[in-house]
Amino acid sequence: MKHKWVKGLAVLTIAGLVAAGCSSKTNEPSSNGNTPAKGEPTKLVISTWGFSADFFNKEVYAPFEKEHNVKIVVEDGNNADRLNKVKIGGSSVDLIYLSDYYAQQGIEAGLFEKIDRSRIPNLNEIYDVAKAPLGEDYGPAYTIGQLGIAYNAKEVGKELTSWNDLWSPELAGKITMPNITSTSGPMILDAASLAAGNTTFNEDQAMAKLKELNPSVVKYYSKTSEFVNMYSQGEIVAGPIMEMYVKDLKDAVPDTKFLAPKEGGYAIMNTVNIVKGSKNKELAEDFINWHLSKEVQEKSAKAKIDSPVNTTLELTAEEAEGITYGAETINKLHKLDMKFVNENLKNWIDRFSREVSK
Numbered sequence: 001m002k003h004k005w006v007k008g009l010a011v012l013t014i015a016g017l018v019a020a021g022c023s024s025k026t027n028e029p030s031s032n033g034n035t036p037a038k039g040e041p042t043k044l045v046i047s048t049w050g051f052s053a054d055f056f057n058k059e060v061y062a063p064f065e066k067e068h069n070v071k072i073v074v075e076d077g078n079n080a081d082r083l084n085k086v087k088i089g090g091s092s093v094d095l096i097y098l099s100d101y102y103a104q105q106g107i108e109a110g111l112f113e114k115i116d117r118s119r120i121p122n123l124n125e126i127y128d129v130a131k132a133p134l135g136e137d138y139g140p141a142y143t144i145g146q147l148g149i150a151y152n153a154k155e156v157g158k159e160l161t162s163w164n165d166l167w168s169p170e171l172a173g174k175i176t177m178p179n180i181t182s183t184s185g186p187m188i189l190d191a192a193s194l195a196a197g198n199t200t201f202n203e204d205q206a207m208a209k210l211k212e213l214n215p216s217v218v219k220y221y222s223k224t225s226e227f228v229n230m231y232s233q234g235e236i237v238a239g240p241i242m243e244m245y246v247k248d249l250k251d252a253v254p255d256t257k258f259l260a261p262k263e264g265g266y267a268i269m270n271t272v273n274i275v276k277g278s279k280n281k282e283l284a285e286d287f288i289n290w291h292l293s294k295e296v297q298e299k300s301a302k303a304k305i306d307s308p309v310n311t312t313l314e315l316t317a318e319e320a321e322g323i324t325y326g327a328e329t330i331n332k333l334h335k336l337d338m339k340f341v342n343e344n345l346k347n348w349i350d351r352f353s354r355e356v357s358k
Helices: 053-068 079-087 100-108 121-125 163-167 185-195 203-216 224-232 243-252 281-291 294-302 327-332 338-356
Strands: 006-008 042-048 070-076 095-099 141-152 175-178 217-221 238-242 256-259 266-274 334-336
Touching: 042 079, 042 281, 053 070, 053 281, 053 294, 070 079, 079 095, 079 100, 095 100, 095 281, 100 266, 100 338, 121 281, 141 163, 141 243, 163 185, 163 203, 175 185, 175 203, 175 224, 185 203, 185 238, 185 266, 185 334, 185 338, 203 217, 203 338, 217 224, 224 238, 224 243, 238 243, 243 256, 266 281, 281 294, 334 338
Parallel strands: 042 070, 042 095, 175 217, 175 238, 266 334
Antiparallel strands: 006 334, 095 266, 141 238, 141 256, 141 266
């Protein structure tokens, strides 16, 4: 699909010659298997969402802390609050994890350092679309989720294959859609443009198509929990949702199926960037490299925490269930131009309120 606003989708080891009689200051284990004495650990402040904290503490943070003599401090919260805290200078964050939509806002506000890609060799092992989703100067996506359609196959009574199926009579009065203000709202606007028969984004036809669908919408959801609750209670039978949440739906409704539409799902990319003014830029780059490593990416994928972007790991069908995995799937995803989204979102929200959901 060609869209005006859719883009086709070593760790440094410091060695020193130590004069005879001087104590070692490296972080490498000594010959007897013990780690030599080190100075006070460097504090690395990471701003992130806070989900799956036990996993990240054990599998991601702890090994890096041990290897680099670091103490990781986490500041958690949602995208908007954490980005705003950095904007007003209310934190000492070194690294910040944000969805690509919010990361683009950070770039436009001049909040991030330009990364040195030569210090992050694991960038060579991730999908091309994840390497520089917001430009070569800024951080990669460490995971890519997919927005598709979940539905109750028993209640719907037929197999869904396309974004156009949201307009099917079988779903009339029984669906939910993302609110235009949510992360996936602009993606649904683009999907509506596709459903209207366009190969390039057409705002007017997208709005008209969503207005046509409005009578079928029980509620425009802003939180995934709202989708899950309506679905489990039988108020809805289908709707667009991220693939990673389908497990929750299946727990409630075993007949749940997830559809990656034939036109392609939408890439939801979570990025990591270094905050401007960080005193630990190289250490932060080391951490980005670690998070992109096969070891971390594989553990995250098998634990169903994040969909992997590292292309060197191999998962079984069972391990890949419920996550977005594989080059065939990733390369088919639509990637929105977040700069274009930010420039137009205010107008879209206004039009959506006046023309679609009134």
